[in-house]
Amino acid sequence: MATDLNPSPRLLLGPGPSAVHPRVLRAMSTPLIGYLDPEWLGLMDEEQSLLREVFMTKNTLTLPLSGTGSTGMEAALCNFLEPGDRVIVGCNGFFSERMCEMAARYGATVTRIEKPWGEVFAPDEIEDALATGGPTKMAALVHAETSTGALQPLEGIAHIVHRYGALLMVDCVTSLGGTPLKIDEWGVDVAYSGSQKCLGCPPGLAPFTASDRAREVLLARKSKVPNWYLDLTLIEKYWSKDRAYHHTPSTTLHYGFREGLRLVLEEGLEARWRRHRENAEYLWKKLEELDLSFHVTTKNRLPPLTTVVAPGGADEAAVRARLRDEFNVEIAGGFGPLKGRIWRVGLMGFSSRRENIALLAEALREILGR
């Protein structure tokens, strides 16, 4: 017989999921209603307009997709690329590699521009790639690279990409709600995120937005979108006046997500970005006091996710295990070239709190014997 569900009360300070706000958990225990109930349709409208505010966009095509952040990535690629289209991908971490893999599966021609993990691209490096190798359909970047802790500056990139007739697509999984992201002002055409990071909700929804320019590209496709479940021309029929059934949405996740968006806007975007930055700076100070250093330069460091160099002599996996087993604190290790070399500390959404940082710093002081 399986026993009662009773996981340890972990403090989630890893790359996600982050702690879910109690109000979100409460909203998720609300009784279900049907997916075409007029009251539900009203809640959907509210959810969409809250999401537009959080993305700082007026884009009509703005909605939460069913699925995790990778669903957003898949939708961003399969709807706007056709076989043979060229996509330029800024490769500087784990998630841009995933983009290359997905785009290739949809038959796109992938042009990689590369940087060491932890560095970011300058606008002229993106322009150099656009200027050579023929027409480009899309340039894709990861705004907040959770595998490296680097924040890719986006201002000034869209107008270059647009000059070459391409769309700018951006992965905002770890930036939405935690660090400045201005979809319309910055000219981003396609962006997606995940509910489980700085929005303080459980995993399962992928906030998504696409500009009118991107929508025109979608409507002008020569071939059908190759993924039925993520075909935005079908999904938008449910999220617009048609209200045509496409698939059954998770009522419970949407209840929670709507509450999460309300919380973001109650706090205010600017105040929320400031909280994430101030808490990250407090973490950096506390870790420096322990003689620890960082993988990413201060200028490019991502407030919601800090990569800490594991000190020589310490068994990084053993330190993480002790944090978990003795202090109930979760942080993560590195991927790929950073495996065994870094810790990843997330301060996202409801997890981004001063008292959490003080606990982590004290626990590390004890474990490392500093």
Ligand SMILES: Cc1ncc(COP(=O)(O)O)c(C=O)c1O
């Ligand atoms: C930057 C980035 N992109 C994409 C993903 C994929 O999201 P998910 O694991 O929710 O599918 C993640 C997950 O951590 C991420 O950090």
